[in-house]
Amino acid sequence: MKITKFETNIKRGLYLHQTEVKNIKPYTDKIENNVLNIYKDIKYQDIIGFGGAFTGSTCYCLANAPEAVSNAILDEYFNEDGLNYSLCRLTIASSDFSPKSYSYSSKKDLSDFNISEDATFIIPTIKQAQNRNKSLKFLATPWSPPAFMKDNKSLYHGGKLKNEFKQTWANYLAKYVLEYQKHGINIDYMTIQNEPNASQSWESCKFTTEEEADFLKNYLFPTFMDNNLFVNFLIWDHNKDNIVNRTTETLIKYGALEHVSGIAFHWYTGTHFENLEILHDLFPNKLLIHTEGCTGYSHFKPEDELFNAQMYASEIIGDLNSGVNAFIDWNMVLDYKGGPNHKNNNCNSPIMLNNDNSDCIKTPAFYYIAQFSKFIKPGAHRIGFSRFTESINVTAFRNTGNSIVVVLLNKNAFNIEYNLCIENQYFHDNLDANSIVTFIVTH
Numbered sequence: 001m002k003i004t005k006f007e008t009n010i011k012r013g014l015y016l017h018q019t020e021v022k023n024i025k026p027y028t029d030k031i032e033n034n035v036l037n038i039y040k041d042i043k044y045q046d047i048i049g050f051g052g053a054f055t056g057s058t059c060y061c062l063a064n065a066p067e068a069v070s071n072a073i074l075d076e077y078f079n080e081d082g083l084n085y086s087l088c089r090l091t092i093a094s095s096d097f098s099p100k101s102y103s104y105s106s107k108k109d110l111s112d113f114n115i116s117e118d119a120t121f122i123i124p125t126i127k128q129a130q131n132r133n134k135s136l137k138f139l140a141t142p143w144s145p146p147a148f149m150k151d152n153k154s155l156y157h158g159g160k161l162k163n164e165f166k167q168t169w170a171n172y173l174a175k176y177v178l179e180y181q182k183h184g185i186n187i188d189y190m191t192i193q194n195e196p197n198a199s200q201s202w203e204s205c206k207f208t209t210e211e212e213a214d215f216l217k218n219y220l221f222p223t224f225m226d227n228n229l230f231v232n233f234l235i236w237d238h239n240k241d242n243i244v245n246r247t248t249e250t251l252i253k254y255g256a257l258e259h260v261s262g263i264a265f266h267w268y269t270g271t272h273f274e275n276l277e278i279l280h281d282l283f284p285n286k287l288l289i290h291t292e293g294c295t296g297y298s299h300f301k302p303e304d305e306l307f308n309a310q311m312y313a314s315e316i317i318g319d320l321n322s323g324v325n326a327f328i329d330w331n332m333v334l335d336y337k338g339g340p341n342h343k344n345n346n347c348n349s350p351i352m353l354n355n356d357n358s359d360c361i362k363t364p365a366f367y368y369i370a371q372f373s374k375f376i377k378p379g380a381h382r383i384g385f386s387r388f389t390e391s392i393n394v395t396a397f398r399n400t401g402n403s404i405v406v407v408l409l410n411k412n413a414f415n416i417e418y419n420l421c422i423e424n425q426y427f428h429d430n431l432d433a434n435s436i437v438t439f440i441v442t443h
Helices: 056-064 067-078 116-120 122-132 163-182 209-226 243-253 273-282 302-321 364-373
Strands: 002-009 014-020 035-046 049-053 087-092 137-142 189-191 232-239 262-266 287-292 326-331 351-353 360-362 381-386 393-398 404-410 416-422 425-431 435-442
Touching: 002 364, 014 364, 035 393, 035 404, 049 364, 056 067, 056 122, 067 122, 067 351, 067 360, 087 122, 087 163, 087 326, 116 122, 137 163, 137 287, 163 209, 209 232, 209 243, 232 243, 232 287, 243 262, 243 273, 273 287, 273 302, 287 302, 302 326, 302 364, 302 393, 302 404, 326 364, 364 435, 404 416
Parallel strands: 035 416, 049 087, 049 326, 087 137, 137 189, 189 232, 232 262, 262 287, 287 326
Antiparallel strands: 002 014, 002 435, 035 381, 351 360, 381 393, 393 404, 404 435, 416 425
16 A cells, blocks of 8 residues: 655645655554544545636636746646646626626627627637646536616626516527537536525626526526537525525425536535535435635735635535535636726635736645645545544545545644554554645555
8 A cells, every 4th residue: 555645734835745654554453542534435426526717807817927827827727737627617708707797699689699708818718728638527607697688787786587588598598508619618517597696796697496497497408408408507506505495495396306417506605514415415316516615805914825725625625525526616817916806806716916917826725725626536436434533624535546535634723643544554643733634545
């Protein structure tokens, strides 16, 4: 057995620091204390992958950075020896993280439909990512129908899709998928609406549970079938606090069970991992995908950056251990001020450009995400574990090639000694304060 350790410890200046575990010994029943058990043959859900979003802002930043910097960032995210991103989110037309607002059509018959705005920065950036990962998959999300389709006549401030435009909106979304296919970009997953319970000052649209189910069953799904478009539809795409009630109503009360492949969610109102566990138990054949999470703009303060990185790791571990199949971050790259954002809703991203766009800064969150995405490959399945203390966050996976991945997170200000036991062998180690480690077990 060979065990390789990768450690990120910001205070010690370690970033994915690689060492080999030397003190592996046969396990005996005398090893009773400080034990972390890994059960490689106990199988849970499969993993689709990790990724981020090709927002207009991210693609704009990459297009306006020096070519060497842009290429280096794309290498970091999409090369196999980088973060190995495999599932990325696309915004259907603009979101708040776009340099400006736009729709693909302003006519009721959609005769003027075109994706020229996306062709400027977004599609070329996606193509560059595809050159690095040929099997890259995509999830697409609308923020708002065109203003003429809504009762408030605006892309902003929520509003509702008017009944008379339900079929037109379904046609619009089908046209989007068909146009992207022409560029060699296949949409594998689509959510019905980003944050359908929120009325935002930026692009937004509200759907009740009944409205979301009705639109999917009676308009979107049949329209996609008529166009031979086989896309996996995900519902909700909002926070976890009300996800159980919303999902059960959509799938059961309003009869959308057979039309829905999974449930999408965000992290902004707290962990609610129990809700994910409930959903996984209620609907074990439905996917659970984290589609968005970010932290507020932190002005690069070291203490805030560490907190943000630990937030990412805690969320990823909690999601995965609750049955989640994929984790998608929000913006992959932003400028030094956390934008551009046409509503000044700035935030952090794992990689940010420096103050004159001449180079980039990898934040601690980048390295914390890497401790998972770099090693847990698409197709891996989660395996069992037990831990002697809740002070250590743990998750474990088995890749298709049979390598085992174990991630340990210590958010505390103190070190923790432990014995990691796997396959009748163990080793003793110390998990430093405020550190995260990943072990790769091979034979």
